[in-house]
Amino acid sequence: MVGAVVRAATPGDADTIAEIWHTGWHDGHAAHVPDGLTRARTREAFGVRARARVPQTTVAVVGGEVAGFVMVVGDEVEQLFVAPEHRGTGVADVLLAEGERQVTAAGHPEPWLAVVEGNVRARRFYERCGWRDAGPLPYEVTVDGETFVSPCRRYVRAG
Numbered sequence: 001m002v003g004a005v006v007r008a009a010t011p012g013d014a015d016t017i018a019e020i021w022h023t024g025w026h027d028g029h030a031a032h033v034p035d036g037l038t039r040a041r042t043r044e045a046f047g048v049r050a051r052a053r054v055p056q057t058t059v060a061v062v063g064g065e066v067a068g069f070v071m072v073v074g075d076e077v078e079q080l081f082v083a084p085e086h087r088g089t090g091v092a093d094v095l096l097a098e099g100e101r102q103v104t105a106a107g108h109p110e111p112w113l114a115v116v117e118g119n120v121r122a123r124r125f126y127e128r129c130g131w132r133d134a135g136p137l138p139y140e141v142t143v144d145g146e147t148f149v150s151p152c153r154r155y156v157r158a159g
């Protein structure tokens with residue numbers, strides 16, 4: 001496994017985060033969520049979101065480059081994305097562990113996350129890391145006033 005170092009994201013990371021987010025979102029979600037949502041998830045839209053979400057973002061750095069990121073909101077490990085060339089290397093494990101650490105350090109004993117039902121690779125990854133499927137979760141997302149419901153599963157730490 002390549003050594004990955006985690007640190008808080010800075011505004012200067014936002015463009016790289018947006019690139020990883022855009023690529024990874026389409027890899028894991030397109031065809032598994034409503035078409036309108038997939039159309040709304042443009043590179044530009046991820047640029048706007050990445051800039052706005054810097055304070056909630058932690059990046060993993062490998063060889064001086066940002067290889068992936070995790071965003072934590074309250075008790076939710078909300079976003080976890082790794083650049084294609086760093087998948088299967090253990091970077092994702094480091095980010096998930098850091099996300100869990102941040103949730104519990106903030107006083108929430110039970111971290112959770114939502115994963116799109118058809119995102120088989122991510123589900124397998126979470127299960128390998130000791131998480132379990134706790135049931136269906138229709139996840140509502142509103143983009144430009146239009147609400148989409150993605151078929152998701154709620155995952156929690158296996159206890």
Ligand SMILES: CC(C)(COP(=O)(O)OP(=O)(O)OC[C@H]1O[C@@H](n2cnc3c(N)ncnc32)[C@H](O)[C@@H]1OP(=O)(O)O)[C@@H](O)C(=O)NCCC(=O)NCCS
Binds near residue numbers: 081088124
């Ligand atoms: C999800 C993600 C963070 C996982 O990180 P990763 O480094 O790819 O994870 P790993 O390779 O360690 O583990 C993935 C598991 O799925 C397996 N896998 C790979 N491709 C698969 C596929 N098409 N179908 C089923 N399983 C698959 C791998 O073999 C591995 O299982 P194993 O450890 O039992 O062999 C990363 O793939 C990613 O960023 N994907 C795109 C964005 C995304 O979907 N994020 C999650 C949003 S909830």
